[in-house]
Amino acid sequence: MSTDTHSPDRVRPWIASYPEGIEWQTEIDTTPVHEQVLAACARNPSAVALDFLGGTTTFGDLAKKIVAFAGALQSQYGVKKGSRVALMLPNTPFYPIAYYGVLRAGGTVVNCNPLYTVPELSHITKNAGADILITLDLKQIFEKAEALLAAGHVKSLVVCHFPDALPLAKKVLFSLFKRKDLSNPSRSVHAGKIRAFDELIAAKETPSAVHIDAKTDIAVQQYTGGTTGIPKGALLTHANIAANMSQIDKWGCGLFYPPSKVVAVLPFFHIFAMTVCMNVPLCNGTQVVMLPRFELKALLDLLLRTKANVLPAVPTLLNAIARADTATSEHLASLEVAISGGAALPDEVRHAFAKKSKAILAEGYGLTEASPVVCCAALRVASKPMSIGLPLPGTDIRFVDVDKHKEVGIGENGELQVRGAQVMSGYYNNPEATEEAFDDGWLRTGDVGHVDEDGYVFLVDRIKDLIICSGFNVYPRTIEEALMAHEAVEETNVIGVPDDYRGEAPVAYVKLREGKTVSEADLKHFLAEKLNKIEMPKEIIFKDALPKTLIGKLSKKELREEYAQKKAQKQ
Known part of the structure; x- marks a missing residue:
C-alpha cells in the first residue's frame, strides 16, 4: 500500500527544519535485512556484534550461526519462501541468529511476546499458520510453548538452552543454583517434535539460495490490534523493514555506526526494538549490548561496564532512571542519545531525566504498520519540546479532519496519516481491516494531532480505545x-488513564449482578490466569450503573471525565 512520497505539489514544512546534512528527498535502501547483516559480518568478522551479560559474539561467529541455522531450517523443516516461523524469545544471542536465519532461509518471522498468555499465543500462531516455534528452555517460557505444541497450534519446537547464552562463569553459577528454572525438553511427552537449537547449528548445513522480491515478499508478520482488540498480522515486506532502517540510519547522521554501542533492553519481539536496537546497528557493524529484561540495577551496571552511548527506551524506563537515587551521573556519563518511543513521553519525565543525564532525549513516534518509525526528534541537536519531531526522510504525512475527511491546514488538528516505503502492504488474510487501515493510499494511524509552521508534529489524542502501557498495546476488550x-460481573467498561510510571494504565469499571458481591482483590486474582501483567487493571472501580450512549452502548467518555475529576480532587 506504500505510494510514491515525492509528489511535488505537496507542502512539506518539515523539510526546512531538517538538521544540517539530512535530506528528505533521498535514495532509500531496500536491500533485504539479512543480506545487509551478512555483508556487515563479512566486512569486520572479528568485531564484537553482541554482548549478553558480558558474553560476546563476533560478527564472524554471528554470520556462521545465521547461515547454519538457515541451512537447518531448509533441510530439516522444509522452510522456504512464505513459510511462517514463530519466535518466542527474550533478548539473547539466540534471537538475532534465529531472526536472520529465518529470513535467509526465505521464511517469514512471526514475533511472539513470551509474556502473552497461552490463548493469546494460540491466536497468533494459529492465525499465522506458523508450524515451527523457536523458544527457550526457561520453564516459564517453555511451558507455554509446550502447550501450543500439545494443542496443535505449532507442529515443531526448536529449543535454545538458556545457559549457552551466558559467559562461562555465569553459566557455571546458573547450572549450580538456578537449574530448577529450566525445563528438560527431552523428557517432554512431545519430545519427538522438539529439536535443540545448538544441534541444528552444529550440523553446519549450507542453505540454498533464495530469490527475494523485496517489494512483495514478507519478512515479518507482526501482530498488532486495534479497537477490536483482536490481533491482526501486519505484513511487513523486506523493503518495508529495510526502508525504515535506511530512513533511521540517515536521520542518525552516523550515530548508529562504530564506535557506538546500542543498548537493547527493550525486547526484540517488539517492532521498535527489532528495528532500532537490532537491525539498524547490526547492519552497520555496530555492537548491540543486551539485557533479557529491564532491571534498573542490571541496566546501570551494563552502562557502567560497556560505556554504551545510545539508549532506545520507553517512558517507563526513562522515568525509572530519572527517579532512582541509585542512577548516578557516573552510570549515565557515556550516554549521548536516549530515544523515547512506544508511548507518549510525559514532560515531567523529560525534565527529570535531563537533571540526571546530559544526553539528548529525543522522542519518536511510530506504529507497527510503518515498520515502525514515522517521526523523530533530531538525534544530534535540540528539538522542540513536547513534539514527536519531524517526519523521517522519504516519509510523507498529512492530517485529515476526522468528520469531513478533508486535509486540514497548518496548526489544525486532524488524524495523522502516513505514506512511505516503510508502510505495510496490509493485514494477513484480512482485506476488510486492510481497506479500513488506508485512506486513498495513506495509512490511518488513529492518532489526532497537528503539524506546526516549522513542520514539527504534535499529537493530542487517539481515536482508538487502544491503551499504550509501557510501550505495549493493551486492548480494553481483552480485559472486559x-x-x-x-459470575458476579454484569457489565464492565475499561478505559486508559494517565500513569506516571507506565504512560497509561487500564482502569476497569464494573457493575455487579444483583445479589452478588466480590472484592477488587478477588477479581484481580481471578484475572491473573486470563491476563498478562501488562493488561492487569491498575484499579477496579465498582458502580451501581455504567454510562451508556443513546443506543445503549457502554460509553467510555463519561468514565474518563469522572476519573480525571476524581484525580484532580485528590491533588
Whole structure:
C-alpha cells in the first residue's frame, strides 16, 4: 500500500527544519535485512556484534550461526519462501541468529511476546499458520510453548538452552543454583517434535539460495490490534523493514555506526526494538549490548561496564532512571542519545531525566504498520519540546479532519496519516481491516494531532480505545471479556488513564449482578490466569450503573471525565 512520497505539489514544512546534512528527498535502501547483516559480518568478522551479560559474539561467529541455522531450517523443516516461523524469545544471542536465519532461509518471522498468555499465543500462531516455534528452555517460557505444541497450534519446537547464552562463569553459577528454572525438553511427552537449537547449528548445513522480491515478499508478520482488540498480522515486506532502517540510519547522521554501542533492553519481539536496537546497528557493524529484561540495577551496571552511548527506551524506563537515587551521573556519563518511543513521553519525565543525564532525549513516534518509525526528534541537536519531531526522510504525512475527511491546514488538528516505503502492504488474510487501515493510499494511524509552521508534529489524542502501557498495546476488550467471565460481573467498561510510571494504565469499571458481591482483590486474582501483567487493571472501580450512549452502548467518555475529576480532587 506504500505510494510514491515525492509528489511535488505537496507542502512539506518539515523539510526546512531538517538538521544540517539530512535530506528528505533521498535514495532509500531496500536491500533485504539479512543480506545487509551478512555483508556487515563479512566486512569486520572479528568485531564484537553482541554482548549478553558480558558474553560476546563476533560478527564472524554471528554470520556462521545465521547461515547454519538457515541451512537447518531448509533441510530439516522444509522452510522456504512464505513459510511462517514463530519466535518466542527474550533478548539473547539466540534471537538475532534465529531472526536472520529465518529470513535467509526465505521464511517469514512471526514475533511472539513470551509474556502473552497461552490463548493469546494460540491466536497468533494459529492465525499465522506458523508450524515451527523457536523458544527457550526457561520453564516459564517453555511451558507455554509446550502447550501450543500439545494443542496443535505449532507442529515443531526448536529449543535454545538458556545457559549457552551466558559467559562461562555465569553459566557455571546458573547450572549450580538456578537449574530448577529450566525445563528438560527431552523428557517432554512431545519430545519427538522438539529439536535443540545448538544441534541444528552444529550440523553446519549450507542453505540454498533464495530469490527475494523485496517489494512483495514478507519478512515479518507482526501482530498488532486495534479497537477490536483482536490481533491482526501486519505484513511487513523486506523493503518495508529495510526502508525504515535506511530512513533511521540517515536521520542518525552516523550515530548508529562504530564506535557506538546500542543498548537493547527493550525486547526484540517488539517492532521498535527489532528495528532500532537490532537491525539498524547490526547492519552497520555496530555492537548491540543486551539485557533479557529491564532491571534498573542490571541496566546501570551494563552502562557502567560497556560505556554504551545510545539508549532506545520507553517512558517507563526513562522515568525509572530519572527517579532512582541509585542512577548516578557516573552510570549515565557515556550516554549521548536516549530515544523515547512506544508511548507518549510525559514532560515531567523529560525534565527529570535531563537533571540526571546530559544526553539528548529525543522522542519518536511510530506504529507497527510503518515498520515502525514515522517521526523523530533530531538525534544530534535540540528539538522542540513536547513534539514527536519531524517526519523521517522519504516519509510523507498529512492530517485529515476526522468528520469531513478533508486535509486540514497548518496548526489544525486532524488524524495523522502516513505514506512511505516503510508502510505495510496490509493485514494477513484480512482485506476488510486492510481497506479500513488506508485512506486513498495513506495509512490511518488513529492518532489526532497537528503539524506546526516549522513542520514539527504534535499529537493530542487517539481515536482508538487502544491503551499504550509501557510501550505495549493493551486492548480494553481483552480485559472486559476476561472480567465478564466472572459470575458476579454484569457489565464492565475499561478505559486508559494517565500513569506516571507506565504512560497509561487500564482502569476497569464494573457493575455487579444483583445479589452478588466480590472484592477488587478477588477479581484481580481471578484475572491473573486470563491476563498478562501488562493488561492487569491498575484499579477496579465498582458502580451501581455504567454510562451508556443513546443506543445503549457502554460509553467510555463519561468514565474518563469522572476519573480525571476524581484525580484532580485528590491533588
